[in-house]
Amino acid sequence: AQKITQTQPGMFVQEKEAVTLDCTYDTSDPSYGLFWYKQPSSGEMIFLIYQGSYDQQNATEGRYSLNFQKARKSANLVISASQLGDSAMYFCATDPSSNYKLTFGKGTLLTVNP
């Protein structure tokens, strides 16, 4: 079974600053993927970034980067130059190679202050 832990129920950041959202995972699968999704107040889930367990380099997508530390089983999301529109719930998720089902954490509510 897989488990995702997001220890920060809420985070605050000033506009234009960087913020790190924490995610740790637990899986027995040798191969797995890690995802981050954003959920605005409208409810729709928006894919942000993906990291494969065998990828040597940390994934980056525009202002989003994933700080992947395999030995520590952590996959933190870094958002640079925060914008007001970044205010949302952020979910970390994993899919093992065995069944491609996503397991989600409970999320972190990010608030960007002007």
Added chain:
Amino acid sequence: DGGITQSPKYLFRKEGQNVTLSCEQNLNHDAMYWYRQDPGQGLRLIYYSQIVNDFQKGDIAEGYSVSREKKESFPLTVTSAQKNPTAFYLCASTFGGQGDEQYFGPGTRLTVT
């Protein structure tokens, strides 16, 4: 425009009634998923289907049923056996391989009184 549609956005039902939530995708994805989200919680998997005419139970399948007669459609029925049906329901689809992002619909907020 390709995407996933869910209807309706808000749904109200009386306790004891079955209700079916619609999910349609035109992305040519093989796999489709249904999730439930409660306030302050992450998403929990109800059912998923990796191919037409086949589906598997997720972590919280009790009180729910699905069908997959067409590749594009994966309706979810919330039966009267579901003890706490009030929740936000999200449908997703993907090509089905590891690392393939799941595309989500806008969700249906179901309220049962």
